[in-house]
Amino acid sequence: MTTTPSTTSKAVPDEQFDDLTQQRQAVLMGMWIFLATELMLFGGIFTAFTVYRFAYPDVFAEAATHLDLKLGTLNTVLLVTSSLFMALAERAVNAERRRLTLTFLLVTISIGVIFLGIKGYEWHHEYTEKLMPILGLEFIYPGANPDRAEMFFNFYYVLTGLHAVHMSMGLVMLTVLVVFTMRWRDPPRLGRQIQINGLYWAFVDVVWVFIFTTQYLLRA
Amino acid sequence: MSEAAANQASESYLSSGWRIRDWLLTTDHKRVAWLYTISITAFFFLGGLAALVIRLELMTPDGDVVSADAYNQLFTIHGVVMVWFFLIPSIPNTLGNFLLPLMVGAKDLAFPKLNLISWYIYTVGGLFTIAAVITSGVDTGWTFYTPYSTQFADRAVVAALTGVFVVGFSSIATGINFIVTTHKMRAPGLTWFRLPLFVWANYATSLVMVLATPVLSATLILLILERMMGIGIFDPALGGDPILFQHLFWFYSHPAVYIMILPGMGVVSELITCFSRKTVFGYHGMALSILAISVFGFLVWGHHMFVSGQSLYAGLMFSLFSFFVALPSAIKTFNWTATLYKGKLIFSAVMIYALSFVGLFTIGGFTGIFLASLAVDVHVHDTYFVVAHFHYIMVGSMVTAYIGGLHFWWPKMTGRMYPELWAKVAALALFIGFNLTFFPQYLMGYAGMPRRYQTYPEDFQILHVMSSLGAGVLAIGYLLPLVYLLWSLRWGKRAPPNPWRAAGLEWRTDSPPPKHNFLEPQTVTGPPYDYDTIDNK
Ligand code: HEM
Ligand SMILES: [Cu+2]
Numbered sequence: 001m002t003t004t005p006s007t008t009s010k011a012v013p014d015e016q017f018d019d020l021t022q023q024r025q026a027v028l029m030g031m032w033i034f035l036a037t038e039l040m041l042f043g044g045i046f047t048a049f050t051v052y053r054f055a056y057p058d059v060f061a062e063a064a065t066h067l068d069l070k071l072g073t074l075n076t077v078l079l080v081t082s083s084l085f086m087a088l089a090e091r092a093v094n095a096e097r098r099r100l101t102l103t104f105l106l107v108t109i110s111i112g113v114i115f116l117g118i119k120g121y122e123w124h125h126e127y128t129e130k131l132m133p134i135l136g137l138e139f140i141y142p143g144a145n146p147d148r149a150e151m152f153f154n155f156y157y158v159l160t161g162l163h164a165v166h167m168s169m170g171l172v173m174l175t176v177l178v179v180f181t182m183r184w185r186d187p188p189r190l191g192r193q194i195q196i197n198g199l200y201w202a203f204v205d206v207v208w209v210f211i212f213t214t215q216y217l218l219r220a
Numbered sequence: 221m222s223e224a225a226a227n228q229a230s231e232s233y234l235s236s237g238w239r240i241r242d243w244l245l246t247t248d249h250k251r252v253a254w255l256y257t258i259s260i261t262a263f264f265f266l267g268g269l270a271a272l273v274i275r276l277e278l279m280t281p282d283g284d285v286v287s288a289d290a291y292n293q294l295f296t297i298h299g300v301v302m303v304w305f306f307l308i309p310s311i312p313n314t315l316g317n318f319l320l321p322l323m324v325g326a327k328d329l330a331f332p333k334l335n336l337i338s339w340y341i342y343t344v345g346g347l348f349t350i351a352a353v354i355t356s357g358v359d360t361g362w363t364f365y366t367p368y369s370t371q372f373a374d375r376a377v378v379a380a381l382t383g384v385f386v387v388g389f390s391s392i393a394t395g396i397n398f399i400v401t402t403h404k405m406r407a408p409g410l411t412w413f414r415l416p417l418f419v420w421a422n423y424a425t426s427l428v429m430v431l432a433t434p435v436l437s438a439t440l441i442l443l444i445l446e447r448m449m450g451i452g453i454f455d456p457a458l459g460g461d462p463i464l465f466q467h468l469f470w471f472y473s474h475p476a477v478y479i480m481i482l483p484g485m486g487v488v489s490e491l492i493t494c495f496s497r498k499t500v501f502g503y504h505g506m507a508l509s510i511l512a513i514s515v516f517g518f519l520v521w522g523h524h525m526f527v528s529g530q531s532l533y534a535g536l537m538f539s540l541f542s543f544f545v546a547l548p549s550a551i552k553t554f555n556w557t558a559t560l561y562k563g564k565l566i567f568s569a570v571m572i573y574a575l576s577f578v579g580l581f582t583i584g585g586f587t588g589i590f591l592a593s594l595a596v597d598v599h600v601h602d603t604y605f606v607v608a609h610f611h612y613i614m615v616g617s618m619v620t621a622y623i624g625g626l627h628f629w630w631p632k633m634t635g636r637m638y639p640e641l642w643a644k645v646a647a648l649a650l651f652i653g654f655n656l657t658f659f660p661q662y663l664m665g666y667a668g669m670p671r672r673y674q675t676y677p678e679d680f681q682i683l684h685v686m687s688s689l690g691a692g693v694l695a696i697g698y699l700l701p702l703v704y705l706l707w708s709l710r711w712g713k714r715a716p717p718n719p720w721r722a723a724g725l726e727w728r729t730d731s732p733p734p735k736h737n738f739l740e741p742q743t744v745t746g747p748p749y750d751y752d753t754i755d756n757k
Contacts, residue, residue, distance in 0.1 A: 015328070015736075016326065016327045016330065016332055016405075017327075017330075017405075018741075022404060022405070025404055026330045026331075026400050026401075026404040026405070029399075029403060029404060030330065030331060030396050030397075030400045033395075033396045033399055033400070033430055034392075034396060036430060036431065037392050037395075037396075037430050037431070037433070037434040038434065039434075040431055040432075040433075040434035040438075041434035041435070041438050042438070043434075043435070043438075044435040044437075044438030044439060044468055044471075045438050045441075045442070047468075048442070048453060048464060048468065051461070051464060052459070052460075055459070055461075056459060133450065133451070134449050134450060134451060135449050135450055147457060147458045147459055148458065148459045150452075150458050151452070151453070151458045151459055154451045154452060154453055154458070155453070157451060158441075158442065158445060158451060158453070162441070
């Protein structure tokens with residue numbers, strides 16, 4: 001999980017490792033375990049959501065209709081597309097194609113930013129509709145059982161908010177990778193870094209698919 | 221290698237560099253282990269201080285030493301510090317950090333920088349929490365139960381929760397580091413079933429850290445959001461369920477109690493074989509039961525909630541699974557005693573610590589079975605019986621293992637021997653003081669003394685006074701090592717590479733080891749704990 005570029009000669013592993021293969025395997029494994037922890041993090045919240053989804057099925061299904069399905073779908077498509085470009089960036093760096101790597105990374109970042117923009121627009125929209133029960137804001141819900149519906153929105157904001165935080169961290173890391181790519185000091189190392197960041201990006205993508213399914217699609 | 225370079229390589233990790241940055245920016249796992257040791261020692265004595273005030277207060281039936289509010293804050297400080305900032309990092313981050321790479325024959329952990337960062341996260345998060353808890357009035361106990369924490373308790377609870385949340389990242393970082401190191405960095409020939417049990421124990425602990433801590437993180441996020449931003453997930457007014465919090469909390473915190481004992485089991489396995497001069501009895505069973513505990517540990521959280529209103533059938537299942545989790549624990553206990561059987565026992569201080577562990581763990585584990593029995597628990601839940609149970613395990617066993625391990629590996633870590641006689645005195649003080657403190661708590665708990673109360677009926681006073689006096693003796697047992705171990709740093713005899721004639725790769729290198737642990741790459745050709753061969757040489 002080291003992200004600092006090496007300034008020393010190229011094919012030397014970090015001092016704790018015997019060789020580069022060992023290092024590569026260790027770093028990959030570290031990232032996979034980290035993703036397992038992320039899975040448990042979101043898993044805890046999804047579990048809580050599931051409990052209430054079963055407790056109040058009708059209210060939650062009804063509340064979900066107040067989310068913008070079109071924008072949600074658009075965002076899903078965008079994010080999956082960005083993962084595609086991330087994967088392409090990995091290929092490009094392994095083929096030692098600097099400009100191409102750079103392009104793919106920048107496209108990935110742009111799509112990510114657009115995703116967050118759309119998400120922000122959705123939140124703003126919900127705010128104006130008075131469907132944002134946060135920090136004591138007024139919550140005026142047109143349907144039945146507004147208190148249970150508020151619970152639905154609470155989960156919606158927790159999940160999408162936490163996801164957005166993860167996206168933002170991903171974007172920061174991708175930006176660092178852009179800088180590394182521009183320097184192009186140690187392409188094999190950069191390849192490893194892009195690979196593990198790609199794993200993270202794919203994970204964030206998968207989490208979104210779950211959020212999309214449970215929040216937007218399970219509607220009345 | 222030129223001669224100068226060879227000299228530099230064989231220089232001990234302690235002698236190379238004593239500027240501040242050589243320590244605060246070190247990535248050497250052995251130095252990071254020391255950073256952790258210093259931090260957790262400070263937290264330990266802070267938590268201990270709170271405990272002493274509590275015990276002082278409980279000498280009399282009335283509240284006369286501190287106010288009722290202060291009492292609640294004291295047991296909160298005690299619990300929060302001891303569980304989150306002492307026990308969880310204790311053995312893994314000190315002895316584990318130091319020994320894991322040595323025991324697998326590696327130069328360092330897989331991610332040395334991450335290791336250092338984890339110490340910063342831990343220390344900053346810990347200090348932040350302490351500041352929050354001390355300067356305000358957090359009185360939720362270490363468990364932060366809703367709806368008290370979300371709706372009634374002092375707002376500073378948010379700061380405390382944030383601190384615990386942050387410290388969670390250091391657990392996760394450690395877990396990842398240990399797992400990857402164990403998988404990928406073992407010396408040639410060091411197959412899984414040749415690993416020392418200490419490595420197995422830290423490996424299993426790491427699994428729990430990695431899989432359980434994030435669920436706690438999620439739960440704490442939800443609490444913080446509820447308190448700060450009004451995003452009520454556990455709020456009954458919105459149809460939320462405060463009991464759900466308990467489920468999520470114990471889903472982490474029951475496995476976490478194994479974070480707080482498995483490493484101790486690992487330590488004691490090493491100590492007992494060495495001072496019995498015999499290989500561990502049933503090595504495979506030992507290794508597998510460590511794994512089994514860490515897996516089964518995930519299925520029993522509901523035994524903390526028998527009287528919370530969870531369904532009776534859930535209670536039954538949790539009761540049953542809790543019995544199952546005791547099985548591998550029992551296997552380990554039998555194997556330790558079987559290791560002693562017909563061994564050439566050496567009653568060194570280290571051995572006294574190890575034997576104390578086995579005895580105290582047996583008592584703590586047995587009473588765990590009482591508690592896991594649905595009907596009995598209805599009677600003793602939330603009494604001192606529970607308090608005694610978990611102190612027998614977490615303090616009687618784990619802290620004892622930690623101190624025993626610290627003695628055992630002290631020569632390796634510092635290159636110095638400690639005074640054996642004083643160590644024996646301390647070990648005995650610990651055993652006697654501990655039992656005097658906590659055995660009476662079983663009795664009073666069984667008789668109905670509830671936990672977390674400042675005042676109590678006069679009938680309980682004798683037992684409470686015994687307990688408080690015991691705490692004094694126990695404190696001596698803990699302070700003595702602090703004194704003579706520090707003393708030995710300067711005046712202790714120099715330690716040879718292997719003062720105990722112990723098995724294990726860590727004893728093949730110098731005391732203290734050079735920066736990269738071994739001057740030559742190590743290979744392993746035989747099983748662990750081959751004491752017959754060592755003694756016949
Ligand atoms: C041998 C297997 C064990 C069994 C069957 C067991 C069983 C139980 C049960 C049923 C309770 C709940 C009692 C109640 O609240 O009414 C409990 C509480 C507790 N146990 Fe254990 N236990 C075992 C081992 C451990 C270990 C190894 C540790 C720690 C290292 C531990 C630490 C605790 C703690 C901290 C609590 C109380 C938590 C609280 O309410 O603050 N137990 N145990
Ligand atoms: Cu438990």
